[in-house]
Amino acid sequence: MHVCVLGAGVVGLTTAWSLARDGHDVTIVEARDGAALEASFANGGQLSYSYVAPLADPAVLPKLPAWLLKRDSALRFIPRFDVGQWRWCAAFLLACRSHRARQTALELLSLGALSKAALHEIVGSEPLVSDSFDYVRNGKLVVYRDAREFERARHKMELLVEAGSDQRALDASQCAALEPALARAQPLLAGGIHTPSEEAGDCQRFTSALADVLQRRNGVTIRYETRVRELVSDGSRIVAARTAGGDIEADAFVVALGLGSVPLLGALGVRLPVYPLTGYSLTIRDADPRNTPGVSVTDLHRKVVYAPLGGRLRIAGMVEIAGLKDAQRAGRIALLKRQAQEIFPAAGDYANAQTWCGHRPATPDSKPLIGRTPYRNLWLNTGHGALGFTLACGSARVIADAIAGREPSIDIAAYAYDR
Ligand SMILES: Cc1cc2nc3c(=O)[nH]c(=O)nc-3n(C[C@H](O)[C@H](O)[C@H](O)COP(=O)(O)OP(=O)(O)OC[C@H]3O[C@@H](n4cnc5c(N)ncnc54)[C@H](O)[C@@H]3O)c2cc1C
Missing domain, CATH: 3.50.50.60 (FAD/NAD(P)-binding domain)
Structure with missing residues (x-):
């Protein structure tokens, strides 16, 4: 056919x-x-099969005022005269109901598991592909700054571990021991969840x-x-x-x-x-290997992800529900640089990092x-x-x-x- x-x-x-x-x-x-x-093009590079929980979740509801009012919030809603935006937001709020969010998370976990197997098949059968995209099976460390948020994550993780998931909770010093590039950020951290089976690569x-x-x-x-x-x-x-x-x-x-x-x-x-959900990324070339993470790191508080890509460090984050026009590019890129420097201050030349603004084609759920x-x-x-x-x-x-x-x-x- x-x-x-x-x-x-x-x-x-x-x-x-x-x-x-x-x-x-x-x-x-x-x-x-x-x-x-x-x-x-220059997305976060995460092949993050265990972290597929939807954005629409009951936990986002108390955060809505910050999305509207705080300019440095990781997620921002900028209202437009656009029926598509309002319709999408209404459907998003409906998708936040707990039973729907739970069901969606389970469905995405199944699709994630299938995707992992399917990617492994491509990588196993196409050496020209597997050698070309800085693919690493390096695991993922999600770090928490807030002790209560870390406790909630640890509780959720225990349920997943009982169901067979390979994850473990680490305190701040164990995070820094696992990922030495986090040493300077250790005082900021409450702890982290490590998933050794996660992967990363350059999507483009x-x-x-x-x-x-x-x-x-x-x-x-x-x-x-x-x-x-x-x-x-x-x-x-x-x-x-x-x-x-x-x-x-x-x-x-x-x-x-x-x-x-x-x-x-x-x-x-x-x-x-x-609907487009706008985000931004930085790519630091010739990243300093001693001060760049070897595992993929997610700073949950800032909603910023870090992936080592063969001598480069990809940093991506931010979600703006603002349509395609007026992406707040310069200000948001500067904010992303400041946030990344809090965690990995010596990773490399932030001033000359490649910058990118992309639009995630997103459904409400x-x-x-x-x-x-x-x-x-x-x-x-x-x-x-x-x-x-x-x-x-x-x-x-x-x-x-x-x-x-x-x-x-x-x-x-x-x-x-x-x-
Ligand atoms: C900041 C950011 C970070 C991200 N981080 C991650 C991550 O870490 N992990 C992850 O899994 N995902 C991540 N994503 C999401 C991921 O990048 C997207 O979900 C994915 O790239 C979507 O792929 P796509 O092929 O559907 O869309 P696209 O890559 O946009 O492809 C669609 C193609 O269609 C073409 N096209 C459109 N209209 C027409 C037309 N009329 N005729 C012909 N061609 C047309 C476009 O030119 C484009 O090439 C991130 C996204 C962003 C923005």
Whole structure:
């Protein structure tokens, strides 16, 4: 079957890999002149399969005033005259109900486990990919500054450990012993939770390497600099993706366009609950190995993540619910630098760090949209929010199973766009 995958971010490329493995003839269509130049470009690099809890959680409700009023809050809500923003926020608040948040966390844990296995399969079978993206199985240390917050986390962890999870709680000195680069920050810390099985890597390099491998070995065609303007339907199915260079026909289409999915599907009468959540990152080149973490670190208080990427240190954080315009770039980058220097003051040259602002294509409940649409041959794999790198390989396997008519190993109905 000829399948057209729309979008060459991490979700589109992993989808293409799974489809090519099934023997399909695959064409990828991408507006930019390379792979992973939008949300997948300089993200936090975390492959954080055990930390997939949704943003929408009962614990966020008391924090809402700070989101609105405090300029240095890690999460900020900046109201706009935008129905899409208000609709998304209303759905987000509904998703904060405890039973829904719990159910979502369990579903995402299953998808995370599947993703880990699927990424390992790619890494095991594609040496050109595994050698190219600074992939490390280095574990993750989530550090807490507030003693009560640490106690709550420790309690949650004990439940997970009883269920078989490999995690342990460390006091501040044990955190610094595990990760010597934290020594100077030790007085700030109440403790941490260490998960040795977590991983990290460079999402953009991973995606680009997949693109190379697919083009060279699997005969996948990638049409860069080709924006899809419209999906042409005959009423029940999609017959072509319309571009300035002509129509691209296929037997099936998979929409993996991140934020670009919303207008294209909207024109077909399918409303996707996806909204941009803006974030920022810094990349320090030639990071000082003695003062740079070897494990991935999350500073939970600041909601900032740190990943060592082959001599570089990637630092990412912040969530702004503010639409695509007016990203508060300069101020937020300066804040991120100050916050990173509190924890890793001597990691490297902060003044010349590469800076990036990206938009997570997020659903209100943090679950991606995977599966069918009202059009028989049009499939969705989009809306991965803050977890696209972590969940891409599993989502790709699920959509490939669905297209092949196989039963996916997770309940795909939980990811329906109109759930
Ligand atoms: C600051 C930040 C930190 C993050 N940290 C992490 C992390 O540590 N771990 C993690 O798992 N996730 C993280 N994420 C989330 C992750 O980066 C995203 O979920 C993921 O990149 C989404 O991938 P995607 O392929 O769906 O979207 P994209 O990468 O945006 O890809 C969509 C592609 O579609 C193309 N496109 C759009 N419209 C059209 C059109 N009409 N025609 C043709 N092409 C089109 C775009 O050019 C783009 O290349 C982070 C995100 C941000 C912003």
